[in-house]
Each structure stands twice: as C-alpha cells, then as structure tokens.
Amino acid sequence: MPLLDTVRTIETPEGVSIRLRLAGPAPRALAWLLDFLIRNVAWGAIATPFLSPLGDFGFGIYLICTFLIEWFYPVLFEVYSHGATPGKKALGLAVLQDDGVPVSWSASVTRNLLRVVDLLPLLYAFGLCSMFLNRDFKRLGDIVAKTIVVHRDKPKLPQKLPPGHALPLPIWLSSSEQQLIVAFAARIPRLTPDRAKELAQILDPEKNNAHVPGATPAMSVGRVQNNRQHTNAAFHTDVDSLLGYARHIVGER
Amino acid sequence: MSPDALTVQTRTRAHWEAIDLGFALVQAHWRNLYAAWLVVILPATLLALTLAYLSNRDGKGIMYGLVLLWWLKPLYDRVLLHVMSRAVFGETVSWRGTLRAIPGLLLHSGLFRALTWRRFSPQRSFRLPTWQLEGVTGQARRRRLRALNGRGAIRLIFVCSTFETILSFGMVGLLLMLLPPESILSHLKDAFVSSFKVASYFIYLFVITIIEPFYVAAGFMLYLNQRTELEGWDIELGFRTLANRLATQQAPS
Numbered sequence: 421m422p423l424l425d426t427v428r429t430i431e432t433p434e435g436v437s438i439r440l441r442l443a444g445p446a447p448r449a450l451a452w453l454l455d456f457l458i459r460n461v462a463w464g465a466i467a468t469p470f471l472s473p474l475g476d477f478g479f480g481i482y483l484i485c486t487f488l489i490e491w492f493y494p495v496l497f498e499v500y501s502h503g504a505t506p507g508k509k510a511l512g513l514a515v516l517q518d519d520g521v522p523v524s525w526s527a528s529v530t531r532n533l534l535r536v537v538d539l540l541p542l543l544y545a546f547g548l549c550s551m552f553l554n555r556d557f558k559r560l561g562d563i564v565a566k567t568i569v570v571h572r573d574k575p576k577l578p579q580k581l582p583p584g585h586a587l588p589l590p591i592w593l594s595s596s597e598q599q600l601i602v603a604f605a606a607r608i609p610r611l612t613p614d615r616a617k618e619l620a621q622i623l624d625p626e627k628n629n630a631h632v633p634g635a636t637p638a639m640s641v642g643r644v645q646n647n648r649q650h651t652n653a654a655f656h657t658d659v660d661s662l663l664g665y666a667r668h669i670v671g672e673r
Numbered sequence: 674m675s676p677d678a679l680t681v682q683t684r685t686r687a688h689w690e691a692i693d694l695g696f697a698l699v700q701a702h703w704r705n706l707y708a709a710w711l712v713v714i715l716p717a718t719l720l721a722l723t724l725a726y727l728s729n730r731d732g733k734g735i736m737y738g739l740v741l742l743w744w745l746k747p748l749y750d751r752v753l754l755h756v757m758s759r760a761v762f763g764e765t766v767s768w769r770g771t772l773r774a775i776p777g778l779l780l781h782s783g784l785f786r787a788l789t790w791r792r793f794s795p796q797r798s799f800r801l802p803t804w805q806l807e808g809v810t811g812q813a814r815r816r817r818l819r820a821l822n823g824r825g826a827i828r829l830i831f832v833c834s835t836f837e838t839i840l841s842f843g844m845v846g847l848l849l850m851l852l853p854p855e856s857i858l859s860h861l862k863d864a865f866v867s868s869f870k871v872a873s874y875f876i877y878l879f880v881i882t883i884i885e886p887f888y889v890a891a892g893f894m895l896y897l898n899q900r901t902e903l904e905g906w907d908i909e910l911g912f913r914t915l916a917n918r919l920a921t922q923q924a925p926s
Binding site: 423424425426427441442443444445446447449450511512540541542543544545546548549552553555557571573591593597600603604607610611615616619622623624625655 | 679680681682683684687689690692693694696697698700701761828829832833835836838839840842843844845846847849850883887891902903904905907908909911912913915916918919920
C-alpha cells in the first residue's frame with residue numbers, strides 16, 4: 421500500500437515527473453475569505469467617493485462594477501498572476517490544471533462560473549462538501565474545469581548551519597543523500613543532543629549491520645568486509661563530523 | 674511510536690499541509706472512523722434526547738440536549754483518535770474493538786479534565802494525542818505539552834468552527850430550498866418556535882458528524898508533524914536507507 425500523502429506525482433510528456441502538493445479545504449477557505457474581504461474593500465472604494473454623488477446613475481454603474489469584480493477578479497488573477505488570487509497568494513496556494521500546467525482562460529472561467537453551484541445552498545456549503553468527498557480536494561467547479569489547487573511555497577527550513585570547520589566527504593554520496601546530511605545538520609539545534617547522537621549512529625556501519633532487510637547470512641559476511649574497507653575510508657558518523665561534512669557540502673571551506 | 678511502521682508519508686510539512694493530510698486521512702479510513710463514530714454517537718444522542726425530554730417543562734429542553742451533544746465532543750474525539758492512531762500504523766479497529774476500548778478511554782485519557790476546565794481549550798485535538806497515546810502523566814506530561822507548539826492548532830479550530838457554521842447554515846438553506854416556495858415565510862416564522870428547535874438538534878448532529886473526524890484527524894497530523902520535526906523522524910528514515918546503501922555498497926539506482 422502506498423504511504424498516505426497529499427502529493428500527486430504527474431508525469432510530463434518529456435518524462436519529467438513533478439510533485440504537486442494538493443491544498444485542502446482549510447487553507448482554501450481562508451484564502452477565499454481574504455479574497456472576499458479584498459473584493460468588499462474594492463466595492464466600498466468604488467462606491468463611496470466616485471459613484472454615490474451620481475445618484476441612480478451611479479448606482480447602476482456600481483452594480484455593473486460589482487458584477488465585473490465578482491466574476492472577473494478570480495479569473496484575471498488566476499490567468500495573469502501565476503494561478504493565484506491575492507488571497508491564494510497570501511496562503512501560498514495556486515490553481516493549476518490537472519496535468520500541472522498553468523490554468524488556461526477557459527478552465528479558469530469554467531471553474532469560476534461554477535461557483536454559482538458551489539455556493540449553494542448558502543455560504544459555499546456544496547463546494548465544501550465536495551472538497552470533503554473528493555480525494556483531490558476539488559470543489560464542483562474544479563471537477564468540471566479539470567483544475568487543482570496546490571501549495572506552491574516550500575515549507576521554510578532554516579538551512580543555516582552552526583559555524584565551525586568543514587570536512588571533505590570521504591565517500592561518494594548522491595545529491596539527495598548529501599541534502600539529507602545537510603538537512604540533519606540544519607536540524608541539530610532543534611533536536612535534543614541525545615536524539616542527534618542517536619540519529620547519527622544510524623549511519624554507523626558497526627552498529628547497524630542488522631538493519632539490512634532481506635540480507636542472507638552469506639551476504640552479511642561480505643558486507644562486514646565491505647564495512648572494513650569502508651571504515652578505512654574514514655566516514656565518521658559522530659554528530660560533529662556529519663556537521664563538518666554538511667558544511668563542506670554547502671560550500672564552506 | 675516508531676516511524677518505520679507509519680502508513681503516512683514522513684516528511685516535514687507546513688501547518689496547513691499537515692491539516693490537509695488529516696483531511697486525507699479521514700477520506701482514506703472513513704469506513705472505520707464512522708463505524709466507531711456510530712458506536713459513541715448513538716448512546717450520546719440518546720442521552721441528550723432523554724435529557725431534552727425530561728427537562729422540557731419550559732420548552733427549552735432541546736437546547737439542553739444540544740448543549741450536552743456539544744459538551745461531550747472530547748469523548749467522541751477520544752474514540753475517533755483511538756481508531757486513527759491504529760489506522761496510521763496499518764491496523765483496523767472493528768466496532769467491537771472500539772466498544773472494548775471505551776472503558777479504558779473513559780478512565781485513562783484525562784476525560785474528566787477534558788470535559789471540565791479544558792473543554793474550552795483551543796488546542797483540544799492537537800493536545801489529545803499527548804493525553805491519550807503517550808502514557809505520560811503529571812510533570813512529564815506538562816513538559817511534553819510545552820514542547821509542542823500549537824500555532825497550527827489555533828488555525829485549525831478557527832477553520833473547523835467556521836466549517837460547522839457553514840454547514841449549519843447550508844443545511845437550513847437546503848431545507849428552505851426544498852420546501853414549497855409559498856410556505857417559506859410561514860416556515861421562517863415557524864423557525865423560531867418549537868418545531869425548528871428539534872430540527873436544529875438534528876442539523877447540529879449531522880454537522881458534527883461531518884466535521885469532528887476531520888478536526889480530530891487534522892489535530893493528530895499536526896501533532897505527528899511536530900514530532901517528526903522535533904525528533905527528526907524524516908532524517909531517521911533517510912539515514913536508514915543511506916546506511917543500508919552504504920552497508921551493501923551499491924550506488925543508488
């Protein structure tokens with residue numbers, strides 16, 4: 421069974437896979453609330469100084485303006501501002517099409533026109549129920565327009581390492597493995613010292629022989645010899661050395 | 674708890690993403706969750722309606738029932754978390770298993786405090802796992818709770834109580850939509866007298882049936898996310914993979 425996550429991986433025709441992190445009803449509702457407040461401010465800003473002196477004529481203009489703002493505010497922002505209305509931008513969200521490409525005019529118009537269904541019977545209750553039921557957190561407009569709403573901002577992690585000396589890596593590590601060492605080093609200040617030591621020890625080959633899944637005894641013998649050679653290469657697995665490797669990986673010398 | 678056995682993807686998430694993961698958790702395990710929900714909500718609603726019937730001298734009985742239904746939420750939360758905490762490790766709990774677990778939950782999860790002065794805690798669902806699952810008490814528990822940062826929990830309770838409001842109004846709106854139009858006015862007048870009060874009880878019962886599992890699951894995922902961050906679970910899993918790779922001396926494919 422695949423592990424539960426809100427990430428959807430999409431394979432592009434070029435063979436590149438991109439990971440999209442779906443946004444659920446909670447941040448989307450807050451983004452909607454922000455947009456609603458912004459629209460209200462816009463209505464007020466139009467109505468009071470410019471249109472109220474014009475009487476009934478002004479009121480007519482006002483109604484046309486509110487219509488345009490209500491229906492084209494989301495479409496224009498979604499198409500011209502990287503899929504995000506100001507509310508969505510504040511929450512780090514963006515609208516994309518199901519296949520991960522930026523939202524098109526027709527998709528954006530469709531999903532926003534369908535708000536008339538989502539807002540039924542009151543306060544977008546149908547849209548909310550649809551997001552609860554749909555595995556991709558789609559409201560009815562998203563289902564029809566084939567769009568999704570995703571988290572665009574990366575979670576912020578402090579990548580600043582505590583100062584100290586850098587150690588060159590004695591063994592070859594892939595880029596994702598190097599990133600892992602750096603991530604560990606950056607997290608050290610927030611881990612308890614015991615926990616940091618415990619984590620570092622996972623990499624210690626002497627203590628970790630039992631952890632290979634499906635290893636036969638014969639394989640284990642060969643592995644121990646390998647570890648010997650490995651120890652000669654002096655990949656130290658104490659916290660300070662790992663921190664040193666991390667500094668070297670991020671380019672400190 | 675060990676991160677190896679988790680059936681949810683271990684990575685550090687922003688608060689909103691952890692909340693979204695909680696919503697996905699309910700979608701993935703809704704059958705078991707609602708079986709457990711029925712086990713606890715049926716007796717609770719029977720109790721509330723009995724109270725309403727017995728106290729109905731001044732016509733306010735149903736309001737007492739409604740308040741009791743709301744007040745007992747920490748009890749329902751415990752039952753839901755019992756099922757979820759096993760679901761994330763790939764175990765399913767039958768409704769009989771839930772029934773057997775209830776006495777333990779009543780006695781050993783701080784229920785009395787949760788129903789009295791902690792009833793109004795905005796971090797209710799976020800702190801529940803510490804009370805129910807960690808098995809620590811007194812000073813140690815207080816230290817644990819202090820170590821957890823509940824900023825995500827405040828957003829969560831705001832969003833979930835908003836969702837409750839939306840669905841309550843939505844249900845009322847739906848009822849009005851389905852009534853014949855000429856009677857809407859008379860029904861609205863009727864709405865503020867007795868028959869509507871009974872309907873309001875069942876509307877609220879329906880609303881918490883939808884929202885409460887999402888609220889508990891999102892709080893639980895915020896809690897898991899905090900522990901992942903504080904204890905480096907994602908690093909642990911990554912280091913295990915790296916250690917295995919180093920032990921067998923294969924370059925990653």
